[in-house]
Amino acid sequence: MEENANSNPKNNTQSEESEALDYFRIATSYFKNIKKPLISGDTLDMLAPWSKDCIRDDRGKPFLDKIKKYDGFCCVPSHIKFQQEISNFYNTYKELPFKPGTGEITNTINFLEHIFGSQLSIGLDYLKILYEIPTQILPVFCLVSKERNTGKTTFLNWLKNIFGPNMTYNTNDDFRSQFNSDWSSKLLIAVDEVLLDKIEDTERIKNLSTARTYKVEAKGKDKNEIEFFGKFVLCSNNERTFIRIEAGEIRFWVRKIVPFKTEDKNLLDKLILEIPAFLSFLLKREFSTPSATRMWFTPQQLQTDALKRLKSYNKNALEIELVNSIIEIIENFELDEFQFCFKDLQNLMSKSPFNPSKTRLKNIIKDEWNLTPAKNSLSYKKFTVLSDGTIIESSDRGRYYSLKKSYLLENYDELMQDTNN
Numbered sequence: 001m002e003e004n005a006n007s008n009p010k011n012n013t014q015s016e017e018s019e020a021l022d023y024f025r026i027a028t029s030y031f032k033n034i035k036k037p038l039i040s041g042d043t044l045d046m047l048a049p050w051s052k053d054c055i056r057d058d059r060g061k062p063f064l065d066k067i068k069k070y071d072g073f074c075c076v077p078s079h080i081k082f083q084q085e086i087s088n089f090y091n092t093y094k095e096l097p098f099k100p101g102t103g104e105i106t107n108t109i110n111f112l113e114h115i116f117g118s119q120l121s122i123g124l125d126y127l128k129i130l131y132e133i134p135t136q137i138l139p140v141f142c143l144v145s146k147e148r149n150t151g152k153t154t155f156l157n158w159l160k161n162i163f164g165p166n167m168t169y170n171t172n173d174d175f176r177s178q179f180n181s182d183w184s185s186k187l188l189i190a191v192d193e194v195l196l197d198k199i200e201d202t203e204r205i206k207n208l209s210t211a212r213t214y215k216v217e218a219k220g221k222d223k224n225e226i227e228f229f230g231k232f233v234l235c236s237n238n239e240r241t242f243i244r245i246e247a248g249e250i251r252f253w254v255r256k257i258v259p260f261k262t263e264d265k266n267l268l269d270k271l272i273l274e275i276p277a278f279l280s281f282l283l284k285r286e287f288s289t290p291s292a293t294r295m296w297f298t299p300q301q302l303q304t305d306a307l308k309r310l311k312s313y314n315k316n317a318l319e320i321e322l323v324n325s326i327i328e329i330i331e332n333f334e335l336d337e338f339q340f341c342f343k344d345l346q347n348l349m350s351k352s353p354f355n356p357s358k359t360r361l362k363n364i365i366k367d368e369w370n371l372t373p374a375k376n377s378l379s380y381k382k383f384t385v386l387s388d389g390t391i392i393e394s395s396d397r398g399r400y401y402s403l404k405k406s407y408l409l410e411n412y413d414e415l416m417q418d419t420n421n
Helices: 011-019 052-059 061-066 106-134 152-166 174-177 199-209 269-273 276-283 305-312 317-332 340-347 358-367 406-413 412-420
Strands: 023-026 027-037 043-049 066-070 072-074 088-093 140-144 167-171 186-191 213-218 225-227 231-236 252-256 337-340 377-383 391-398 402-406
Touching: 023 186, 027 186, 027 377, 043 358, 052 061, 061 072, 106 252, 106 276, 140 213, 140 305, 152 167, 152 186, 152 231, 152 269, 152 276, 152 317, 152 358, 167 213, 199 231, 269 337, 269 406, 305 406, 317 337, 317 340, 317 391, 337 340, 337 377, 402 406
Parallel strands: 023 066, 072 088, 140 231, 140 252, 167 186, 186 231
Antiparallel strands: 023 027, 027 043, 213 225, 337 402, 377 391
């Protein structure tokens, strides 16, 4: 009579050993690797706490001896040579859901041309760094557009499919919360419809974008310092004030995305199918830009009209009022350069609600514009605002400052356009 395979002690032992792979003892606590069902039909691997008593009740006491034991947790990001176990520590970073493969990447390249435009080569370098050098510091990447159907959300969803559980979505409130354990060990932290309009929000993003360590805090637990390697991707329909950044800030890369000419409802599915081939493409592709700064790219490489526009609208109110007044003179008198002394600016702003002090004007001229006066007292064209608002031109002498029209065009282009209109 043929023996039932399920009654074979050897098969039972192999089955138990296989099931034991789903359980771990890390330090003094037990965990089980579970698969959480998702709406999409996929599953999400999660390491859930599992009591020793529960395992013993379900599997029996001898089963505990088959469970792998680790000294503790670590988080070491790697995509090409991923290791779940490192020096008897359990790596909480997750293996990517896709591996490099063969196939076409036509839809992917067309989509990335839409997202990165003339900066496509830099964009591909950015993605290659994420894949090959996940610990490299990168700029805060921002996609903005007041129009709909631009592909911003599709880009986030595509990244999520590439990097799987190593990417997370945050809300605006998540950044303001003291509890950060759910996102502090992720490679990518994305925010759709971002609105971080407080200066402390910007400061936190700026500091995190270049931080090497970060203090993690979870409910009911003490703070714990970890190595931080997160990169931020922000999307917004608000092009001008979704975040507050200053004129000299170099940690942001902002791209304005235009709407698609024709909508493809199946675009994301097509992009997902091409992920294996795209990963292979990234591995074979050489970097087009060498590592030049701690964030790899230079500020000049990341310069965009959208970034300049954002900076212009984040100037302080006095500076905007002052620039508008100077722009009016430059345009009316067809100047390439505006020459002035402090007393001229005080006169120029005398009709404004600010009526600024000499100290406040100095802060703008020296700290924001980095201007220095002429070495000697020289003759220059002076512009005076009369009581009726009329502006007249005359000659005067002094150690004047010079502000070029080209500087205003480069840093205040939106204000220039508004004045012209």
